[in-house]
Amino acid sequence: MPKIPGALPLCLVLLLPPGAQAQPATSAAPMAVPVVDSIPQAVDTPWPGGAITLAIDASDTTRGLYRGTETIPVAPGTDHLVLMLPRWIPGDHSPTGTMDQFVDVRFLVDGKPIAWHRDPVEVFAFHLDLPPGTREVTARFIHTSPLIGSEGRISMTREMFDLQWDRMSLYPAGHYVRRIRIRPQLTVPAGWSLASALDGRSDEGTTVRWAETDYATLVDSPVYAGANFKRFELGHGVAMNVVADKPDNLAITPEHLAAYSALVEEALATFASRHFDHYDFLLGLTDRMGGIGLEHHRSSENTMGPDTFTKWAEKDWDRNVIAHEFTHSWNGKFRRPARLWTPDYRTPMQDNLLWVYEGQTQFWGLVLAARAGVQSKDMVLGQLANYAGLFTQWPGRAWRSVEDTTFDPIIANRRPKPFPSLDRNEDYYLEGALLWLEADQIIRKGTGGARGLDDFARAFFGIRDGDWGEVTYDRADIIAGLNAVYPYDWDGFIRSRFETPDQPPPLRGIEMAGYRLVFRDTPNPNDKAAMEDGKYLDLFHSIGVVIGSDGKVAGCRWDSAAFNAGIVTGARIIAVNGLAYDQEAMKAAITAAKTGNAAAGQPITLIIQRGDRVLTLPVDYHDGLRWPWLERVGSGEAGLDQLLAPRRPQPK
Numbered sequence: 001m002p003k004i005p006g007a008l009p010l011c012l013v014l015l016l017p018p019g020a021q022a023q024p025a026t027s028a029a030p031m032a033v034p035v036v037d038s039i040p041q042a043v044d045t046p047w048p049g050g051a052i053t054l055a056i057d058a059s060d061t062t063r064g065l066y067r068g069t070e071t072i073p074v075a076p077g078t079d080h081l082v083l084m085l086p087r088w089i090p091g092d093h094s095p096t097g098t099m100d101q102f103v104d105v106r107f108l109v110d111g112k113p114i115a116w117h118r119d120p121v122e123v124f125a126f127h128l129d130l131p132p133g134t135r136e137v138t139a140r141f142i143h144t145s146p147l148i149g150s151e152g153r154i155s156m157t158r159e160m161f162d163l164q165w166d167r168m169s170l171y172p173a174g175h176y177v178r179r180i181r182i183r184p185q186l187t188v189p190a191g192w193s194l195a196s197a198l199d200g201r202s203d204e205g206t207t208v209r210w211a212e213t214d215y216a217t218l219v220d221s222p223v224y225a226g227a228n229f230k231r232f233e234l235g236h237g238v239a240m241n242v243v244a245d246k247p248d249n250l251a252i253t254p255e256h257l258a259a260y261s262a263l264v265e266e267a268l269a270t271f272a273s274r275h276f277d278h279y280d281f282l283l284g285l286t287d288r289m290g291g292i293g294l295e296h297h298r299s300s301e302n303t304m305g306p307d308t309f310t311k312w313a314e315k316d317w318d319r320n321v322i323a324h325e326f327t328h329s330w331n332g333k334f335r336r337p338a339r340l341w342t343p344d345y346r347t348p349m350q351d352n353l354l355w356v357y358e359g360q361t362q363f364w365g366l367v368l369a370a371r372a373g374v375q376s377k378d379m380v381l382g383q384l385a386n387y388a389g390l391f392t393q394w395p396g397r398a399w400r401s402v403e404d405t406t407f408d409p410i411i412a413n414r415r416p417k418p419f420p421s422l423d424r425n426e427d428y429y430l431e432g433a434l435l436w437l438e439a440d441q442i443i444r445k446g447t448g449g450a451r452g453l454d455d456f457a458r459a460f461f462g463i464r465d466g467d468w469g470e471v472t473y474d475r476a477d478i479i480a481g482l483n484a485v486y487p488y489d490w491d492g493f494i495r496s497r498f499e500t501p502d503q504p505p506p507l508r509g510i511e512m513a514g515y516r517l518v519f520r521d522t523p524n525p526n527d528k529a530a531m532e533d534g535k536y537l538d539l540f541h542s543i544g545v546v547i548g549s550d551g552k553v554a555g556c557r558w559d560s561a562a563f564n565a566g567i568v569t570g571a572r573i574i575a576v577n578g579l580a581y582d583q584e585a586m587k588a589a590i591t592a593a594k595t596g597n598a599a600a601g602q603p604i605t606l607i608i609q610r611g612d613r614v615l616t617l618p619v620d621y622h623d624g625l626r627w628p629w630l631e632r633v634g635s636g637e638a639g640l641d642q643l644l645a646p647r648r649p650q651p652k
Contacts (some may be wrong), residue, residue, distance in 0.1 A: 045176075046179045055187075066156070069139070083137075090220065096413065107126070111138075171215050195223070199213070229241070276329055290303070335470075359402075371645065371648075380644060386628060397424070397503065435509065440509070539625075547583075
């Protein structure tokens with residue numbers, strides 16, 4: 001037998017353990033290429049070149065294009081320039097910059113193109129080697145709005161746009177963004193109107209210019225523009241600027257508009273301060289432009305359904321966004337967790353205190369909406385019931401704390417999840433709101449009703465009236481602020497409620513406030529209205545699924561009856577107990593299988609389609625239809641009633 005070069009002797013091969021592979025005498029072992037950070041760190045010094053000019057042409061609504069020209073002056077002798085597109089976006093709590101939509105980028109000096117290269121590590125950075133004597137660099141680019149939802153959030157339609165400056169402007173690296181000066185201008189389609197919190201506006205035809213500002217303020221001051229536009233003055237320097245899909249959508253009754261004026265009054269009464277010189281709600285009534293609720297210091301980006309004004313009662317469930325975002329002017333923009341404040345849009349945010357930033361804002365958004373009449377009290381009670389019911393059947397709470405969910409914007413970036421009940425979502429919003437309700441009731445009980453979380457809000461967020469800068473805080477500041485209102489073991493409260501997993505469901509605040517969580521066979525006002533509007537069936541608390549109008553399962557609760565039967569997200573329910581699927585057939589089957597009924601011992605039989613397979617699955621569930629409610633315990637006005645009652649003077 002000829003010898004095979006490199007082969008092991010047969011005797012050695014026979015000695016190898018079963019399944020083992022003969023290895024060469026040496027194995028290739030590369031060494032890592034060092035990661036080099038070539039981007040200058042931000043320092044608190046002015047950009048030495050002078051004010052940047054930025055011109056955006058947003059008139060091409062057919063194609064959804066924003067065409068930009070930006071001129072960046074540079075100091076004499078500058079031979080290398082790093083320009084960055086914002087990546088870590090304030091309010092998003094994550095790196096959501098849209099470099100993928102920033103296209104056809106060209107750089108010029110004295111009208112001549114110059115080469116550039118993208119940083120291989122910080123891919124939102126452009127490196128430019130400048131010719132000798134360069135005094136300014138011109139950048140030309142296009143920001144492409146997604147045209148369909150699968151491409152991203154649609155920011156421009158034929159009727160309106162939501163311009164976010166961070167998506168379509170560059171800033172020079174190496175400086176705090178508040179130290180970079182910029183002069184913005186915007187061209188809109190003929191006949192359109194627009195609104196922004198930017199100051200010093202001047203109009204010339206279809207082009208609008210604003211006074212020179214700093215880059216941080218520019219990014220914090222988006223623009224809403226539209227063919228169908230109306231501005232409503234709400235008092236105290238606050239206005240609501242509305243764009244709509246159709247002119248008829250803009251109609252609002254004086255009574256309903258008064259609720260938004262009352263919201264301003266209630267917020268000022270709660271926080272006893274203003275951290276803005278003027279404030280602009282930017283509201284889109286649309287189902288064409290992508291949904292948003294995003295806070296800014298002197299404005300907010302909001303969308304609601306196109307008929308939210310004209311179908312006031314039916315849309316009660318979906319009107320909380322403005323109360324929530326307005327609260328952020330105090331909590332989140334003026335006062336901000338120290339590790340969430342960053343000097344530029346490259347520095348990573350550390351989201352650890354979002355249970356204050358967002359959780360307490362969620363609390364105040366509900367409270368202020370109820371106090372003002374933007375939402376009815378019954379609707380807000382339904383929302384709280386929805387939150388409370390959710391966390392009684394949320395197995396992810398056993399392994400993951402509320403504090404850990406504050407990192408979800410970075411971990412998951414708000415992508416859909418197969419089993420969110422096990423993984424958890426950004427629960428610092430909803431569970432945070434329930435826990436701040438408990439904190440309010442602890443203070444009220446301890447002070448005999450003399451104080452509550454209103455007093456904390458006034459003392460903590462209401463400092464430095466008239467200042468619209470930023471004041472940061474940390475965990476110790478929160479504890480000190482609560483102790484100043486009512487001495488208590490707030491450190492232990494925060495540690496157990498927010499920072500420790502596997503805690504009891506967050507129901508104590510509701511119970512201390514004179515209510516209790518119960519389950520009924522009819523949906524509460526919030527769940528009922530949301531299901532009717534979305535045309536879905538929420539059976540989360542019964543068999544454990546949410547079903548879309550087409551019979552497709554939109555979500556499945558971990559370890560529910562449906563889960564244990566093998567039903568998962570994406571499956572389509574074809575038939576229920578031998579009948580073609582519809583919502584009424586499904587509800588009737590669940591009711592029939594309830595313990596005590598004739599069919600109680602029988603499983604619910606579902607025929608489902610998953611991919612190219614059709615399956616018949618028995619669902620062993622016998623507890624009937626269940627939706628969460630808050631039920632009053634006792635009589636008279638309870639603590640939760642007092643919390644949701646108006647604070648502004650009421651007409652006699």
